[in-house]
Amino acid sequence: MPLQVSDYSWQQTKTAVFISVPLRGVCVRDADVFCTENYLKVNFPPFLFEVFLYAPIDEESSKAKIGNNTIIFTLHKKEVAMWDTLSVSGADKEMMQRIREKSILQAQERAKEATEAKAAARREDQKYTLNVMMKIEEEERKKIEDMKENERIKATKELEVWKERQRKAEEQKRFQRKEKSHQQEKQIEEERKKLKHKSLTRNSASRNLATKGRNSENIFFEKLKEDSIPAPRSVGSIQINFTPRAFPTALRESQVAEEEEWLHKQAEAQRAMNTDIPELCDLKEEEKNPEWLKDKGNTLFATENYLAAINAYNLAIRLNNKIPLLYLNRAACHLKLKNLHKAIEDSSKAYRIMKLHLRLIHPTKLYKMMLRRFGI
Structure with missing residues (x-):
């Protein structure tokens, strides 16, 4: 049975009560403090301090300080007034038991409310964390989509540049071919002018030479035409003869029937190969x-x-x-x-x-x- 502590002291003001309870050498971590608005208990085996308060207090703002073998309580009153005594006077065992049970129920309700509040706070934290993670994932997804879009735009631009280069290269080739043909025509025209100039400057007595010069000019132009225009292809026909299938053995020793049967089996096997696909059976x-x-x-x-x-x-x-x-x-x-x-x-x-x-x-x-x- 625990020993009741009776050598405590207390003081008060209109707003607070100060209680000093000696610990008498007991370790601080062994002290168990329980406080409600009408009940205060300190259990430090083998000692017990218990008091049924005269008026209700604010247990949320009240404090307890342990040190120097003493525990000091600072209890804040709910109503500003001076108490006649520290504990309720004339309280019997049944009344004290009811106060204890009521205090325990209040403490359990506060603990339950604190647990629910903590669970609600945890849920809110989880919800907030989930929202933050969803926002981060959304930003990452958007970033990836932007990167893909940028890559697509870049690839499209590169393709357009490549097409433009190909077009310019084709135009350059056409221009070069046109320039080459123009130069060839110019060279032909120059050759023609030279020949014409030579023919005009010859003496009238040398008509044969002039005639020969004109013939050479005609031969020159015909040669140019022959070089520019390919000769037509020759027309012909090719005769293809197929050798008949011959059996290697003489007719009296031939196995024509067996060979025909073998060919028939080969054709059947080929048709069977075409029907090996299961999907073709019902088509x-x-x-x-x-x-x-x-x-x-x-x-x-x-x-x-x-x-x-x-x-x-x-x-x-x-x-x-x-x-x-x-x-x-x-x-x-x-x-x-x-x-x-x-x-x-x-x-x-x-x-x-x-x-x-x-x-x-x-x-x-x-x-x-x-x-x-x-x-x-």
Whole structure:
């Protein structure tokens, strides 16, 4: 049973009460202080100090100072008045128990309110943090979009500059060709004037020489015409003879029936290879044509159904993977769907096929054709 502390002292003013309670050698961290508006308790085993206050106090502004083996309370009164005593006089055990329970309930309610306030403050902090993070992410996203837009504008400008350079180069070539042709005409005109001047300055007695000079002039111009105009191609025909299929064995020892059966089996196997694709089993005959599938994919592309268009192009490529336009159309669909890697891959395949077939195509010309195809 704890020992009640009775050798305490107290003083008051109209607004505050000062209580001094000795600790008697007990460690400061062992002291347990509990205070409400009508109840004050200090528990420092094995001692106990308990007082039922005469009037209510403001527990929020009241203070306790522990030091020098003493605890000093500064309690602020709610009402300005002088107390007759420190504790309630004539209080029985039931009344004191009710005050204790009421004080404990008040303390629990304050603790609950403080916990709820702390939780609300935490939620507000989380909400504020989330809003700040969303703003930061929005700024980052906007920054990335601005960078993309700047890169797009830069690429467009570079493309326009490249086009302008190509146009100027073409104009320069045309101008050079025109200048060259003009110089050639000028040289011919000068040669003609020289020959004419020579023919006029000859003596009238040398008519034969003049005639010879005119003939040489005519030969000169005919030579120039022959050099400028190519000779026509010769017309001819080529006769192609195909050797008939001959069996290596004599007729009496021939296995014509077996060989015909083998050819029939080869044709059946070839037709079976064309039906190895499961998607072809339920298709109509015209739907097995790559050109029909290409037109179907173009129609779906025009209606912005890019996934269906890709499926049509995929089936057409499986039927015939040597048509570069199928890869270009599928690359356009991937470009609309932002599948940039697949678009680059299909464009590269189309370039390789066209280079393999044409061998003389220039990469710049293919690049222009792809730009026109993609609508850039």
